[in-house]
Amino acid sequence: MTRTHTKILLSLGTALLGMSTAHAETVRIAVAHYSDQTLPYFEKMAKEFSKANPGITIKVEEVNWDSLQQKLQTDIVGGTNPDLSIVATRWLLDLVKDDVVEPLDARMTPSFKDKFIGAFINSGKVASKTYGLPISASARGLYYNKAMLEKAGYSNGPKTWDEVIAASKKIKATGAYGFGIQGKEIETEIYWFYSLWTNGGEVVDANGKAVFDSAAGIKAANIYKSLIDQGLTQPGVTSNSREDVQNLFKQGRLGMVITAPFLAKQIQKEKPGLQYGVTAIPQGSNAATFATTDSLILFKNSKVKTAAWQFSEFLFSKAARVAFTSGEGFLPTTKEEAADPAFNDAVTQSFISYLPTAKFAPVIAGWEDLSKIVANAMQAVYLGKSKPEDALKAAALQANKMLKK
Amino acid sequence: MSKRPLAPWLLILPSFALALFIVSYPFFNIVWQSVHEVSRFGQVRDFSGVANFATIFADPVFMTTLWRTLVWTVCVVGGTVLVAVPASLILVQDFYGRGLARTITMLPWSISLTMTAIIWRWAFNDEFGLINLGLQQLGIINQPLHWLADPALAFPLEIMIGILVSVPFTVTIFLGGLSSVPTDIYEAARMEGANAWQQFRKLTLPLLRPFINIAIVLNVIYVFNSFPIIWVMTQGGPDNGTHILVTYLYELAFRLGRPGEAAAVSLVMLLMLLAFTGLYMRMQRGEHAE
Numbered sequence: 001m002t003r004t005h006t007k008i009l010l011s012l013g014t015a016l017l018g019m020s021t022a023h024a025e026t027v028r029i030a031v032a033h034y035s036d037q038t039l040p041y042f043e044k045m046a047k048e049f050s051k052a053n054p055g056i057t058i059k060v061e062e063v064n065w066d067s068l069q070q071k072l073q074t075d076i077v078g079g080t081n082p083d084l085s086i087v088a089t090r091w092l093l094d095l096v097k098d099d100v101v102e103p104l105d106a107r108m109t110p111s112f113k114d115k116f117i118g119a120f121i122n123s124g125k126v127a128s129k130t131y132g133l134p135i136s137a138s139a140r141g142l143y144y145n146k147a148m149l150e151k152a153g154y155s156n157g158p159k160t161w162d163e164v165i166a167a168s169k170k171i172k173a174t175g176a177y178g179f180g181i182q183g184k185e186i187e188t189e190i191y192w193f194y195s196l197w198t199n200g201g202e203v204v205d206a207n208g209k210a211v212f213d214s215a216a217g218i219k220a221a222n223i224y225k226s227l228i229d230q231g232l233t234q235p236g237v238t239s240n241s242r243e244d245v246q247n248l249f250k251q252g253r254l255g256m257v258i259t260a261p262f263l264a265k266q267i268q269k270e271k272p273g274l275q276y277g278v279t280a281i282p283q284g285s286n287a288a289t290f291a292t293t294d295s296l297i298l299f300k301n302s303k304v305k306t307a308a309w310q311f312s313e314f315l316f317s318k319a320a321r322v323a324f325t326s327g328e329g330f331l332p333t334t335k336e337e338a339a340d341p342a343f344n345d346a347v348t349q350s351f352i353s354y355l356p357t358a359k360f361a362p363v364i365a366g367w368e369d370l371s372k373i374v375a376n377a378m379q380a381v382y383l384g385k386s387k388p389e390d391a392l393k394a395a396a397l398q399a400n401k402m403l404k405k
Numbered sequence: 406m407s408k409r410p411l412a413p414w415l416l417i418l419p420s421f422a423l424a425l426f427i428v429s430y431p432f433f434n435i436v437w438q439s440v441h442e443v444s445r446f447g448q449v450r451d452f453s454g455v456a457n458f459a460t461i462f463a464d465p466v467f468m469t470t471l472w473r474t475l476v477w478t479v480c481v482v483g484g485t486v487l488v489a490v491p492a493s494l495i496l497v498q499d500f501y502g503r504g505l506a507r508t509i510t511m512l513p514w515s516i517s518l519t520m521t522a523i524i525w526r527w528a529f530n531d532e533f534g535l536i537n538l539g540l541q542q543l544g545i546i547n548q549p550l551h552w553l554a555d556p557a558l559a560f561p562l563e564i565m566i567g568i569l570v571s572v573p574f575t576v577t578i579f580l581g582g583l584s585s586v587p588t589d590i591y592e593a594a595r596m597e598g599a600n601a602w603q604q605f606r607k608l609t610l611p612l613l614r615p616f617i618n619i620a621i622v623l624n625v626i627y628v629f630n631s632f633p634i635i636w637v638m639t640q641g642g643p644d645n646g647t648h649i650l651v652t653y654l655y656e657l658a659f660r661l662g663r664p665g666e667a668a669a670v671s672l673v674m675l676l677m678l679l680a681f682t683g684l685y686m687r688m689q690r691g692e693h694a695e
Binding site for chain 2: 053072073074077094100184235236238240244253364367368371375376379392
């Protein structure tokens with residue numbers, strides 16, 4: 001080997017060494033696939049962040065919602081989990097119990113803490129420590145087809161369940177379906193909770209005991225059952241997933257459906273001509289809606305916590321939040337974001353106005369079991385296999401066994 | 406020479422050890438998980454003895470699912486053999502376009518099971534599925550049927566799709582078997598005056614017997630563990646009415662967050678398959694001894 005060669009090699013070597021000492025950190029983040037815009041958004045954020053913070057590379061891993069829990073489970077057991085991840089807020093309890101998530105309170109400056117809308121930051125707390133930052137939030141409202149409801153005499157949408165029934169009868173007479181009920185797959189139980197909550201019922205009481213078999217619960221189930229029996233819903237309720245019911249609404253074949261703000265985004269993209277309105281979930285005895293958040297968490301075993309936290313702060317800066325929330329059709333979780341004109345439209349504003357009456361899924365162990373038990377009970381009711389009262393009593397008994405109450 | 410050479414054993418030892426490790430590691434892991442409390446995210450917590458097994462056996466859903474799994478396996482495997490035997494007898498004949506017919510029979514095999522299931526899910530959609538549309542246009546029904554709304558209809562449908570996707574593999578085995586049957590024995594049979602049914606009963610079926618046996622064993626193992634059709638079409642619902650053990654176990658592990666109980670279910674499944682294989686091998690041996 002000649003001398004020049006040696007020199008070149010040496011200088012190459014030092015260059016490589018120099019590079020590795022210059023804080024080359026990689027932060028891995030797992031994100032849920034909310035829509036086709038999710039991955040491009042996070043990749044754009046990663047690029048912008050790396051430009052402002054040379055030396056930190058962000059690696060985005062996008063996972064389907066259905067497989068996210070499975071991916072994290074496999075990763076955590078194998079010790080190959082990412083540094084940051086989006087999780088369903090209700091998983092926090094298990095993650096904290098397994099001691100795999102980092103409490104964030106010490107890292108949050110007072111001004112950072114103050115960014116958030118109270119209800120949303122509180123949803124990420126377990127035993128008064130903050131483990132999750134509310135990255136996405138959503139509430140539910142009633143979408144109604146303007147033309148159909150105008151003809152039925154409720155041009156601003158029905159306000160009560162009685163009005164829903166009355167309007168559905170008139171819509172049925174025109175050949176369309178009145179009120180859509182979801183009877184299959186993810187959120188089947190939530191769809192019934194809308195009726196339960198607005199009739200004054202509760203899923204679990206303050207002690208974490210299942211009480212959805214109350215008089216309000218039976219009334220709520222009877223409302224849905226009578227809608228089905230009178231043919232006021234779409235037929236074959238138990239073969240309709242959330243997407244199926246939404247599709248019927250988009251096609252203009254369904255008068256009313258309860259769902260999240262993202263349906264407005266989909267209509268805008270797929271069926272911009274559809275004339276629809278959004279109003280609060282119909283009331284029985286009181287107003288209520290369901291609100292849900294997903295959280296951004298930091299894993300305890302991360303080796304690049306500081307860099308990961310820096311990226312989290314970046315994701316919660318105003319511009320990043322506005323782009324994400326408006327792109328996905330979620331609700332703002334930070335105050336400065338909520339004040340942005342991007343959320344000034346009527347639909348988002350009405351969803352925001354429902355938040356004071358919002359119920360969150362309680363952070364209790366066994367919530368998934370309870371959801372599944374309720375979904376099965378409601379399917380049995382919808383199919384006419386059991387009476388609402390019997391189904392609910394049996395389900396509550398079973399749920400309390402799971403909840404150890 | 407009574408002394409056995411050692412070298413061959415030594416030579417296969419590394420691959421044997423590797424194979425043993427690959428097979429046994431997950432097995433021991435499952436056993437380990439099944440006797441512990443395991444968190445939603447897979448952390449193994451306290452030793453819990455047989456608590457996981459006690460929980461699943463006390464679960465009425467598990468017991469009905471167990472029965473349904475047997476119905477599923479028997480119907481799909483039985484139906485497959487019933488369809489595949491005549492299909493392969495036709496396909497072994499020499500007729501114009503046989504190559505094409507064989508290709509069409511094999512085609513479903515080349516599509517992933519999940520894709521097939523997704524296509525059927527759409528085909529059986531209430532509102533815009535091609536099955537409802539086709540039947541309505543033919544005037545057979547005047548209201549769309551709700552195929553997947555009720556387990557009483559959804560589960561038989563899933564069995565039929567199960568049969569459909571198992572047929573290609575089974576036909577392949579039978580075609581292989583039939584091609585090894587010498588043609589001169591049929592000539593002899595014809596000269597003796599045997600009709601087609603007698604030829605089938607006395608010649609084809611006995612000669613095909615070992616192939617039917619292997620098809621049954623392999624199909625039982627595949628079908629018993631088959632996940633995509635049921636999960637994609639109904640996720641075991643409505644009201645747990647279409648679960649088989651493997652979808653139930655997936656739901657336990659990855660939806661309800663109880664991997665320990667799921668591990669217990671998978672051990673029960675393993676025992677059932679072992680019992681079936683053992684029983685079957687004994688029956689085979691008994692037959693040979695006759």
